Amino acid sequence: MKTTLIKNGTFITMADTQVVTGCLEIQDDRITYIGSTPNQPLDQYDEVIDGTGKLFMPGLVNTHCHAAMSLLRGYGDDLALQVWLQEKMWPIEGKFTAEDVRFGTELSILEMVKGGTTTFVDMYDHMNEVAQAVEQSGMRACLTRGVIGLCPPDVQDAKLKEAVQFAKDWHGKANGRITTMMSPHAPYTCPPDYIERIVQAAHDLNLPIHTHMSESRREVQENEEQYGLRPVAHLEKLGMFARPTLVAHGVHLTDEEIATLARYDVRVSHNPGSNLKLASGIARVPELRKAGVLVSLGTDSSASNNNLDMFEEMRLAALLHKGVSGDPVAVPAFEALQMGTIDGAKSIWLHEVGQLVPGMKADLIAVDIDQPHFYPKTNYISHMIYSASAKDVTDVCVDGQWIVRGGECLTLDEEKIKYEAQACFERLTSS
Ligand SMILES: CSC[C@H]1O[C@@H](n2cnc3c(O)ncnc32)[C@H](O)[C@@H]1O
Ligand SMILES: [Zn+2]
DSSP states (O other), rough: OEEEEEEEEEEEEEESSSSSEEEEETTTTEEEESSSSSOGGGGGSSSEEEEEEEEEEEEEEEEEEEEEGGGGTSSSSOOOOHHIIIIIIHHTTTOHHHHHHHHHHHHHHHHHTTTTTTEEEEEEHHHHHHHHHHHHHOEEEEEEEEEOOSSSSHHHHHHHHHHHHHHHHHHTTTTTTTOEEEOOOOTTTSSSHHHHHHHHHHHHHHHOEEEEEOOOOHHHHHHHHSSSSSSHHHHTTTGGGGGEEEEEEESOOHHHHHHHHHHHHHEEEHHHHHHHOOOOOOOOOEEEEHHTEEEOOOOOOSSSSSSOOOHHHHHHHHHHHHHHHHHHTTSSSHHHHHHHHHHHHHHHTTSSSOOOOOBBBOOOEEEEOOOOOSSSOHHHHHHHHHHGGGGEEEEEETTTTEEETTTTEESSHHHHHHHHHHHHHHTOOOO
């Protein structure tokens, strides 16, 4: 058993709104104690970390990403969703090899861990590469092979089979750091009978579902034209919400649809940066939360964001909804922090991360608070939302393992990944 003590630290536990100073003890992969003084004499610990000048908080949880798409950062800017997908993303993604996905994912993992994200949701193709990268990096992730059903029946079958096999192979792996889901990409890319088959597979495997839903006005309108229903009623009719479901975006929702999502306990991953950049709109987050819908935060990919900084998403969530509602208390700082931590964990059915309390897994990050933009030391919850960024993170621990120390990732070769990602992009765009 390995024991670690962090002393002289400042802690945001997310158990309540208080900020506490003192010590946190870790035994193997779990937090075992938090209090003002050490739990045992210092010489009893394998490792004692001086937390002076550091703020410790739960690691951030990114509930919607396509990590490999970091290879396409800056490749298709300033376009609306459908044009961006059909004219820029899908043609080049069609050329991605397993190796491209590996290096793109590693590039994203590097960015995420160095910026304080300890868990992410990933929906993509070549998912064995993604899972191996997660395993090697030490991160926690909920992974799913996204399926697009705009293809002949035999190809649909093969994709679904692959998604099922991936989910079976990886669920619970890496000491439980990896979990899996089933993912029809969206109602506009999967015919109804295909969605029903994917939902049935999720039932058979007892897994949740992750999908894109109600992201753009055009999507809602075309769904109505094609199926006579808006996306929420359409997916409800296909039985999706009978399974635990996490939807990405949920931008264009009526009051009635919000009530439907609340009734089924469907969770919404709010992606403010991506929704702004693709001009999709602004999700009704205060209304969703008021109705009891669990709302978390996602970056979406670096091709539509264009970074994976979860501090930025928390800040956007706190600012945007004040701006559009005219209500200065809409999404206060503590709620934005809940969305980025504990609510993110709950959204993907992880009940052992998201808070710094004894018994929880040791997923935590350290922020260097001895910097000008964190003075005066008034309110650290406010500072984490309105003043902090990914660049302020110095150390990251996942499942009791320090994977970032002093700003350096200990588990991945940063120089090699940057070199290979550049080479992948150049090859993909050379012909
Ligand atoms: C089939 S795996 C993932 C698939 O999703 C595409 N994608 C990336 N961002 C978005 C978004 O905001 N809405 C819809 N689809 C998106 C990506 O290009 C992949 O093809
Ligand atoms: Zn997405």
